Amino acid sequence: DAGVTQSPTHLIKTRGQHVTLRCSPISGHKSVSWYQQVLGQGPQFIFQYYEKEERGRGNFPDRFSARQFPNYSSELNVNALLLGDSALYLCASSLGPPPQETQYFGPGTRLLVL
Amino acid sequence: QKEVEQDPGPLSVPEGAIVSLNCTYSNSAFQYFMWYRQYSRKGPELLMYTYSSGNKEDGRFTAQVDKSSKYISLFIRDSQPSDSATYLCATHQAGTALIFGKGTTLSVSS
Numbered sequence: 335d336a337g338v339t340q341s342p343t344h345l346i347k348t349r350g351q352h353v354t355l356r357c358s359p360i361s362g363h364k365s366v367s368w369y370q371q372v373l374g375q376g377p378q379f380i381f382q383y384y385e386k387e388e389r390g391r392g393n394f395p396d397r398f399s400a401r402q403f404p405n406y407s408s409e410l411n412v413n414a415l416l417l418g419d420s421a422l423y424l425c426a427s428s429l430g431p432p433p434q435e436t437q438y439f440g441p442g443t444r445l446l447v448l
Numbered sequence: 449q450k451e452v453e454q455d456p457g458p459l460s461v462p463e464g465a466i467v468s469l470n471c472t473y474s475n476s477a478f479q480y481f482m483w484y485r486q487y488s489r490k491g492p493e494l495l496m497y498t499y500s501s502g503n504k505e506d507g508r509f510t511a512q513v514d515k516s517s518k519y520i521s522l523f524i525r526d527s528q529p530s531d532s533a534t535y536l537c538a539t540h541q542a543g544t545a546l547i548f549g550k551g552t553t554l555s556v557s558s
Contacts, residue, residue, distance in 0.1 A: 338491070367545070374456065376536050376548030377492065390545050424491050437546070439484075439491030 336361070338427050338440035346446045347415050355410045355443045359427030365389075366408040367437060368400055369424040377424055383408060384431040412445075420447045451475055454537055454549030463558045467524040471537035471549045474518065478547075481513050483522045484536040486551065492536055496522065527556045 339358045347353050359366050365384040369377035382390035383402035397413045406427075412419055422442040428435035454471045461467055469483075480499055484492035496511035498504045504511045512521040520537050534551040 374550065376452075376454070376538070376550050377546075378548070379545035382545060392545060426491075436494055436497065439493070441489070441491050444489075 338425055338438055340423075340425050340440040340443050342443060343441070344444045344446075346448065348448050349415055349417060351415050351447075352411065352413050353415060353445060355412075355423050355425075355445075357408045357410070357425030357427075357440060359406050359408070359425075360438055363427035363429055363438075364406055365428045365431055365435065366402055366406065367426045367428075368408070368410045369426065369439075370394075371422040371424055371442070373421070380410070382431075389431055415447045417447050420445060451547050452537060452539060452549040454552055456550050456552060458553040458555060460555045460557065461527055463527060463529060463556055465527050465556070467527050467531070467554060467556075469522040469524075469535050469537075469552050469554070471520040472518055473520065473539055475541070476515070476518065477541045478539040480540050481511070481520050482538040482546070483509075483511055483520075484538060484548075486534045486536060488533075495535075524554075527554075529556050529558045532556050 341356045367382040368380040371377040379392040381400040386402045400410045402408045424442045426437035426439045428437045452473045483496040486492045501513050501515045508525045510523040532555050534553045536551040537549040538546045
């Protein structure tokens with residue numbers, strides 16, 4: 335069975351640009367969460383979606399937004415990119431609403447902002 | 449004070465050694481405790497999941513939670529070069545998002 339997939343794998347952008355990251359959950363999983371992992375740090379929670387509704391939001395500015403589609407895939411959008419947005423962006427899926435349900439992580443999208 | 453503290457290492461051990469990885473946390477309301485393993489350029493993979501205090505064993509891995517001292521441990525017996533990775537502790541209380549430590553980088557040499 336395919337695990338969580340994310341695209342693109344790598345991305346280079348310049349300050350002020352906009353980026354869209356995509357995630358496909360494991361088949362049958364209805365919840366997707368997004369995390370930001372800066373080099374040398376643990377993942378930090380950004381958003382959680384379950385059944386296409388936002389269930390949680392971390393301490394990130396409004397430049398960050400996300401949505402979940404009817405097929406349970408998800409997009410993370412970041413506007414007006416800053417150098418500090420350079421990080422590994424991880425998507426995790428689970429059967430039901432986390433965190434009680436085990437979350438399975440994708441390989442991440444590595445974003446570099448120049 | 450960060451909610452979850454973890455020494456980033458790096459930690460280097462010879463093959464076959466017993467490895468002890470540790471985290472402390474500040475919020476006594478945390479109930480669920482996890483250890484994830486993250487290989488270079490990969491996403492985290494869940495290793496161990498425990499609820500409240502106590503021990504849990506799975507093969508060469510043992511997770512311990514001591515809620516009285518707010519201390520989480522992961523022990524790896526008979527460590528192998530394939531165990532070389534970053535180990536992340538994580539915790540949460542009911543209904544809240546996961547909070548991760550910084551991760552400890554482990555290197556096991558053959």
